[in-house]
Amino acid sequence: MVDIAIIGKGPAGWSCAMTARMRGLSATVIAPKNDTGWLRTAERIDNYPGMPMVSGREMLASFREQALALGAEERHGLVRQIMPLKDRFMLLVENDILEAGTVVLAMGAARPTLLPGEEEQLGRGVSYCATCDGMFYRNKKIAVLSASPQGAEECRFLAGLVSALDYYSLKHHQAQELPPMAVGKEEKPLSIGRSEEGLLLHTDNGSRLYDGIFIFRAAMPLNMLLADLATEGSFIPVDRAMKTNVPGVFAAGDCTGQPLQIAKAVGEGNIAAISAAAYLAHRE
Amino acid sequence: MVDIAIIGKGPAGWSCAMTARMRGLSATVIAPKNDTGWLRTAERIDNYPGMPMVSGREMLASFREQALALGAEERHGLVRQIMPLKDRFMLLVENDILEAGTVVLAMGAARPTLLPGEEEQLGRGVSYCATCDGMFYRNKKIAVLSASPQGAEECRFLAGLVSALDYYSLKHHQAQELPPMAVGKEEKPLSIGRSEEGLLLHTDNGSRLYDGIFIFRAAMPLNMLLADLATEGSFIPVDRAMKTNVPGVFAAGDCTGQPLQIAKAVGEGNIAAISAAAYLAHRE
Numbered sequence: 173m174v175d176i177a178i179i180g181k182g183p184a185g186w187s188c189a190m191t192a193r194m195r196g197l198s199a200t201v202i203a204p205k206n207d208t209g210w211l212r213t214a215e216r217i218d219n220y221p222g223m224p225m226v227s228g229r230e231m232l233a234s235f236r237e238q239a240l241a242l243g244a245e246e247r248h249g250l251v252r253q254i255m256p257l258k259d260r261f262m263l264l265v266e267n268d269i270l271e272a273g274t275v276v277l278a279m280g281a282a283r284p285t286l287l288p289g290e291e292e293q294l295g296r297g298v299s300y301c302a303t304c305d306g307m308f309y310r311n312k313k314i315a316v317l318s319a320s321p322q323g324a325e326e327c328r329f330l331a332g333l334v335s336a337l338d339y340y341s342l343k344h345h346q347a348q349e350l351p352p353m354a355v356g357k358e359e360k361p362l363s364i365g366r367s368e369e370g371l372l373l374h375t376d377n378g379s380r381l382y383d384g385i386f387i388f389r390a391a392m393p394l395n396m397l398l399a400d401l402a403t404e405g406s407f408i409p410v411d412r413a414m415k416t417n418v419p420g421v422f423a424a425g426d427c428t429g430q431p432l433q434i435a436k437a438v439g440e441g442n443i444a445a446i447s448a449a450a451y452l453a454h455r456e
Numbered sequence: 457m458v459d460i461a462i463i464g465k466g467p468a469g470w471s472c473a474m475t476a477r478m479r480g481l482s483a484t485v486i487a488p489k490n491d492t493g494w495l496r497t498a499e500r501i502d503n504y505p506g507m508p509m510v511s512g513r514e515m516l517a518s519f520r521e522q523a524l525a526l527g528a529e530e531r532h533g534l535v536r537q538i539m540p541l542k543d544r545f546m547l548l549v550e551n552d553i554l555e556a557g558t559v560v561l562a563m564g565a566a567r568p569t570l571l572p573g574e575e576e577q578l579g580r581g582v583s584y585c586a587t588c589d590g591m592f593y594r595n596k597k598i599a600v601l602s603a604s605p606q607g608a609e610e611c612r613f614l615a616g617l618v619s620a621l622d623y624y625s626l627k628h629h630q631a632q633e634l635p636p637m638a639v640g641k642e643e644k645p646l647s648i649g650r651s652e653e654g655l656l657l658h659t660d661n662g663s664r665l666y667d668g669i670f671i672f673r674a675a676m677p678l679n680m681l682l683a684d685l686a687t688e689g690s691f692i693p694v695d696r697a698m699k700t701n702v703p704g705v706f707a708a709g710d711c712t713g714q715p716l717q718i719a720k721a722v723g724e725g726n727i728a729a730i731s732a733a734a735y736l737a738h739r740e
């Protein structure tokens with residue numbers, strides 16, 4: 173079990189990990205391998221104290237190196253769900269379970285917008301996890317809807333199982349190398365419904381029938397990530413100690429709201445680590 | 457008139473100045489020349505993201521250089537008082553006036569403890585300002601009580617005016633070079649009173665009579681700095697936008713309370729600059 177599970181590998185996440193380590197706590201930073209945060213693409217940042225005129229990519233590499241040197245651990249994968257237990261949290265990271273004493277949410281401001289009908293069909297043909305649910309669609313016809321580069325990777329796995337695979341992009345990103353049997357579709361998915369024959373994907377160019385629809389995004393919707401988490405719009409309200417409404421769960425950085433700034437994220441990550449340490453010490 | 461007057465040249469102050477400049481606002485960082493903050497003496501800091509294994513002195517020098525390169529101004533001197541006017545603030549910096557649209561308090565956690573009787577005799581023989589009040593004590597007998605290295609400097613000025621000068625240290629600091637006519641006293645000042653003959657300084661070794669008592673500290677008591685400022689103990693309560701209870705006055709860094717951490721101070725300075733910018737834009 174890790175003391176602090178930190179979700180997100182931006183400035184808030186790495187800052188939190190550093191201070192956790194300085195306080196003698198174990199800290200695991202969890203995020204999909206492909207970083208989709210805005211900072212990665214920033215050409216130059218001038219107002220982060222101590223690092224004048226660096227690119228976002230350089231800054232992130234420097235933060236990561238410093239945190240790992242202090243003993244923080246890094247884990248690749250999307251956190252799909254956080255389950256609060258009596259004395260700990262269980263995190264579903266892709267298909268693995270990670271146990272943690274506290275959780276710090278630091279996954280940035282990007283919140284996915286669900287398709288109409290998506291939530292209703294989740295677990296009834298709609299899935300976010302190829303490894304978990306792929307087997308159920310052996311020799312079936314599926315659609316893959318992807319808003320992240322990871323979608324193409326998952327396609328390769330699913331292509332070995334299913335009989336037909338249509339690939340839809342949920343937003344503009346670089347063209348992906350799809351497996352030969354996958355068919356890239358140009359239509360824009362608009363909503364998900366159901367008929368007696370199966371799932372219906374409605375696009376801007378009609379509707380198609382599928383046995384299953386897999387959806388890949390870089391982040392989970394907050395209410396699916398942690399059921400009881402209070403939100404305000406797409407942000408997570410916190411107090412000055414970075415506490416969310418769920419005891420033992422803290423938030424830091426862009427996901428807590430304006431201003432979306434590196435210095436602010438770094439400061440909040442620092443505070444979240446100290447609040448998490450106090451929470452763990454108090455509970456013992 | 458400056459857009460943002462920033463009181464304090466620690467991490468919060470410099471961070472605030474950088475973001476203010478990035479937002480196109482003029483920013484002046486004001487603090488006594490001799491830095492007495494704890495960070496200056498820190499041998500090594502490990503958990504500030506982006507600057508692994510630096511000393512506090514190196515970090516502060518780097519922050520300062522970066523802020524000045526962005527166009528922030530630096531001004532030496534103790535801010536004695538902040539007066540809110542209808543559309544601006546007047547700051548008494550030593551004996552000069554600085555006008556500012558907004559004020560960010562970032563002077564660290566060190567708060568002076570007043571001597572019993574000090575506040576009652578202020579302006580009645582007790583003074584914090586040699587240049588302002590020295591002339592009133594020509595050929596008189598004064599005491600200088602000093603909790604900062606600046607006290608000895610002020611002694612040199614006062615020595616040219618008065619007929620007798622006793623120097624008392626309010627806390628342990630390096631022995632100062634006093635002017636020849638000044639008499640260094642070993643007693644510890646305990647309180648200030650008044651008799652018919654003048655001011656009485658009570659020490660741990662009896663009482664002495666003076667015409668004037670000059671007191672030098674690295675910071676002003678908060679209630680004297682800004683009359684209406686709400687405080688909680690020695691800290692300034694703020695909301696998540698770093699607003700104090702006084703409109704147009706923000707606070708950042710150690711002076712807002714725990715945790716006393718560099719990353720937290722840097723983040724709060726950043727937020728304070730953005731909140732100050734919003735305040736100015738809204739008022740126009």
